[in-house]
Amino acid sequence: HTETSLSDKMTDSWELDLIKLSQEAMGKAYCPYSKFPVGAALLTTDGKVFTGCNVENACSNLGLCAERVAVNKAVSEGYRNFKAIAVCSEVVDTYITPCGGCRQVLLEFGQTWIVLMSKPDLSYEKRTVVDLIPMPFVLKIRD
Amino acid sequence: HTETSLSDKMTDSWELDLIKLSQEAMGKAYCPYSKFPVGAALLTTDGKVFTGCNVENACSNLGLCAERVAVNKAVSEGYRNFKAIAVCSEVVDTYITPCGGCRQVLLEFGQTWIVLMSKPDLSYEKRTVVDLIPMPFVLKIRD
Amino acid sequence: HTETSLSDKMTDSWELDLIKLSQEAMGKAYCPYSKFPVGAALLTTDGKVFTGCNVENACSNLGLCAERVAVNKAVSEGYRNFKAIAVCSEVVDTYITPCGGCRQVLLEFGQTWIVLMSKPDLSYEKRTVVDLIPMPFVLKIRD
Amino acid sequence: HTETSLSDKMTDSWELDLIKLSQEAMGKAYCPYSKFPVGAALLTTDGKVFTGCNVENACSNLGLCAERVAVNKAVSEGYRNFKAIAVCSEVVDTYITPCGGCRQVLLEFGQTWIVLMSKPDLSYEKRTVVDLIPMPFVLKIRD
Ligand SMILES: [Zn+2]
Ligand SMILES: [Zn+2]
Ligand SMILES: [Zn+2]
Numbered sequence: 162h163t164e165t166s167l168s169d170k171m172t173d174s175w176e177l178d179l180i181k182l183s184q185e186a187m188g189k190a191y192c193p194y195s196k197f198p199v200g201a202a203l204l205t206t207d208g209k210v211f212t213g214c215n216v217e218n219a220c221s222n223l224g225l226c227a228e229r230v231a232v233n234k235a236v237s238e239g240y241r242n243f244k245a246i247a248v249c250s251e252v253v254d255t256y257i258t259p260c261g262g263c264r265q266v267l268l269e270f271g272q273t274w275i276v277l278m279s280k281p282d283l284s285y286e287k288r289t290v291v292d293l294i295p296m297p298f299v300l301k302i303r304d
Numbered sequence: 305h306t307e308t309s310l311s312d313k314m315t316d317s318w319e320l321d322l323i324k325l326s327q328e329a330m331g332k333a334y335c336p337y338s339k340f341p342v343g344a345a346l347l348t349t350d351g352k353v354f355t356g357c358n359v360e361n362a363c364s365n366l367g368l369c370a371e372r373v374a375v376n377k378a379v380s381e382g383y384r385n386f387k388a389i390a391v392c393s394e395v396v397d398t399y400i401t402p403c404g405g406c407r408q409v410l411l412e413f414g415q416t417w418i419v420l421m422s423k424p425d426l427s428y429e430k431r432t433v434v435d436l437i438p439m440p441f442v443l444k445i446r447d
Numbered sequence: 448h449t450e451t452s453l454s455d456k457m458t459d460s461w462e463l464d465l466i467k468l469s470q471e472a473m474g475k476a477y478c479p480y481s482k483f484p485v486g487a488a489l490l491t492t493d494g495k496v497f498t499g500c501n502v503e504n505a506c507s508n509l510g511l512c513a514e515r516v517a518v519n520k521a522v523s524e525g526y527r528n529f530k531a532i533a534v535c536s537e538v539v540d541t542y543i544t545p546c547g548g549c550r551q552v553l554l555e556f557g558q559t560w561i562v563l564m565s566k567p568d569l570s571y572e573k574r575t576v577v578d579l580i581p582m583p584f585v586l587k588i589r590d
Numbered sequence: 591h592t593e594t595s596l597s598d599k600m601t602d603s604w605e606l607d608l609i610k611l612s613q614e615a616m617g618k619a620y621c622p623y624s625k626f627p628v629g630a631a632l633l634t635t636d637g638k639v640f641t642g643c644n645v646e647n648a649c650s651n652l653g654l655c656a657e658r659v660a661v662n663k664a665v666s667e668g669y670r671n672f673k674a675i676a677v678c679s680e681v682v683d684t685y686i687t688p689c690g691g692c693r694q695v696l697l698e699f700g701q702t703w704i705v706l707m708s709k710p711d712l713s714y715e716k717r718t719v720v721d722l723i724p725m726p727f728v729l730k731i732r733d
């Protein structure tokens with residue numbers, strides 16, 4: 162199931178739990194072209210988790226990042242209010258950070274929620290969305 | 305929940321059922337910029353359904369179509385074998401067809417599965433993926 | 448210079464000339480991630496040629512195909528009426544065809560213009576845009 | 591012609607000249623869906639300018655921003671070393687900033703070059719690329 166209640170799995174901290182869920186999701190990555198799996202786990206303000214992985218395509222620009230898969234999934238289930246997203250990869254020497262495209266998509270749903278950028282050992286950096294996309298591009302919605 | 309078993313809801317034909325599920329999903333569309341909601345419902349070969357809607361962005365090219373949302377969702381849950389996808393919109397005078405980007409993404413997971421392109425009255429056109437993207441662009445996966 | 452007058456270079460047939468220009472453009476490809484260079488050459492109705500190559504990105508979905516680079520380039524110079532586009536790659540055993548995303552972008556500027564899909568030996572397949580994206584997705588422009 | 595030598599047009603400052611060129615380019619925008627024209631002008635390290643405008647599509651996610659049009663154009667002509675990019679729109683009350691997707695594409699070609707974000711009155715904000723996408727996502731290129 163897509164929805165998981167984070168509280169059911171909580172041990173020490175929700176941050177670590179969310180990162181672990183992103184690592185599980187990474188196992189579903191479809192990345193035959195890059196061989197570079199990425200995972201994400203998105204926590205809604207009411208405690209639900211939606212996970213994502215990268216999904217690639219023969220035409221590389223038609224693939225999608227893990228973070229955007231998670232966000233689109235949540236929105237398609239009616240959730241638009243988010244508390245945090247965890248991102249993980251297999252890279253051991255740097256924290257994986259969202260690409261600019263993903264930052265813009267996170268921004269669509271709020272500027273001050275949390276992005277957890279992790280390493281495989283569960284260590285992480287924590288920032289808000291707008292920290293990662295300062296002077297954000299936003300558009301007034303037409304009525 | 306994202307997963308729905310189609311058989312639970314089957315009445316006359318699976319095609320109509322799938323189109324109805326796509327219409328339900330359209331209700332979740334996030335399309336404040338275009339005001340053009342689209343829905344999709346993807347049926348896996350083992351009978352599960354994943355739904356999608358369009359999810360737009362202030363930067364229009366970072367949004368995503370309903371069909372791709374549904375496919376990415378299924379893949380992120382471990383499903384890569386599909387039987388059919390239904391697509392719907394509010395347009396009454398023409399069957400809504402997938403854009404070229406979506407056709408390429410459908411193609412990634414097989415050439416001969418079914419695309420149902422519907423109108424609000426549940427009438428539809430039925431084609432295979434490759435019917436909609438002849439002379440398909442495919443890439444051999446590197447080992 | 449981006450603009451080249453095809454007639455200056457015409458030898459036997461404009462199709463072969465356009466394919467040769469696409470092959471020259473392929474030499475500019477920025478594809479450090481896929482190592483799969485692609486070239487395109489777009490002929491406007493008034494005889495100008497705009498060339499393109501694929502331009503990749505560390506985030507693969509933010510790269511762009513050669514065909515779309517050529518089209519965007521032409522549009523940004525004020526050209527929107529096209530006669531043909533040639534596409535080439537280094538693949539010897541199949542004609543390179545545009546991805547679905549590119550077919551949709553070609554379609555934006557007309558259904559019946561020509562797509563030349565080539566091999567390195569200059570042999571090619573010739574189709575109209577709508578041949579490659581039947582039952583096209585189009586949207587009425589709002590006034 | 592795509593290439594313009596900035597020095598030919600230099601008056602008071604290169605920043606204002608580049609912004610003016612972006613405003614000219616905005617006149618070429620193809621934006622029938624959003625009615626939101628954007629222009630860009632990209633200055634290479636050897637003084638050439640490539641301009642861009644947004645180019646939209648019936649399928650909104652297959653359009654492209656002005657900044658990326660300019661970068662792809664330059665790369666397709668063999669230029670990959672950039673000094674600055676100017677961005678403009680018709681919005682009078684805020685400086686137009688690049689979307690996250692564009693920031694990622696700018697980043698592909700260096701972290702410390704200049705982004706000029708302008709208003710119609712030629713006033714502007716000046717930042718480096720990495721100022722706009724801190725903790726950047728980069729990938730080591732495989733040999
Ligand atoms: Zn991303
Ligand atoms: Zn689509
Ligand atoms: Zn393409």
Ligand SMILES: [Zn+2]
Nearest residue numbers: 655688689692
């Ligand atoms: Zn942009």
